[in-house]
Amino acid sequence: MTAIVFPCPMPLQGVSGEIFTLQRDDYISPTNGGKVGAMSAGFPLWSGQFTLGQGLTEEQSDEWEAFLSMMRGPQRMFLGRSFVRPYPLAYARTQLAGLTRAGGGAFNGTASSWSQAMQADGQALLTMTGLPATFVMSVNDFVDFRWTTGGEQRRALVRSLQKVTGSGGGSATFSVEPPVPEIQDGGPGVVPSNATANLLKPECLMRLVPNQGQLGEKTRRRVIAGTKIVGLQDLVP
Known part of the structure; x- marks a missing residue:
């Protein structure tokens, strides 16, 4: 038995929808003459919101639960990517x-x-x-x-x-x-x-965003339903 290596990949199956886009922190500032200036604060980072489907198997459901547990919230990194x-x-x-x-x-x-x-x-x-x-x-x-x-x-x-x-x-x-x-x-x-x-x-390195994801309830089929996972890129050298 070998230990889990981090950053680890996301489970392969079960994502039914995603929003995978750049998250920017931009500002605009009008001048006295009416011209608008624009600037960014920091480097843009990839944000991923992944929704798990209703038709997960019990094995897939367990795998996603284990993935969320091993991340320890935002403490550990994972390999996030667009499934689309x-x-x-x-x-x-x-x-x-x-x-x-x-x-x-x-x-x-x-x-x-x-x-x-x-x-x-x-x-x-x-x-x-x-x-x-x-x-x-x-x-x-x-x-x-x-x-x-x-x-x-x-x-x-x-x-x-x-x-x-x-x-x-x-x-x-x-x-x-x-x-x-x-x-x-x-x-x-x-x-x-x-x-x-x-x-x-x-793919890119990501961390879970606290208080934005939601672990769905477990149904009588013993699978989680309505789960949403939100990650933000961690751009480290």
Whole structure:
């Protein structure tokens, strides 16, 4: 018997609905001339609200109860993700299986390399290489970045804002939100240059938000009903 490793993934089955979106803390301030200025306080974080379906099996219900118990409220981290978009939209049926990189070799959902270019207006353009030829990225496709710190898993998550078809050489460039919080020239940031960009079930580190989730009552079928789980991204280096 081995101990549970944290951060741990969410149970695979049972989510019937979700709200998975960026949570921002924004402010606007009108000037004397009527022009409105806008600014953000802090980096935007992913928020996930997951509703469990009414048709859970007893085993699935027990698994979710155990998951909520092991989190100890917000004390421990878990790997949260969108259950609606676990793969790029163009490959939802195949789940990225059977693809090969443009340069040869099986494609496992990770890019060979990545880079980010920031535009003057703050728009972030992400370039990924080592993809299959003419790879399609659709609006709302997710990309996560994976690395380890002190032997512990780390994640960052971004989402595509436009549909693009990559080059025959396996490169694709597209706008993302939020920008990748990368470390540049030793300055502030979270994601190191050696992080792996991944398209297969992209995820981020999350903690349960106190007093926002609700564990449903247990029915006579011995399953929980009406359960809502709320998590907020923890973006740690």
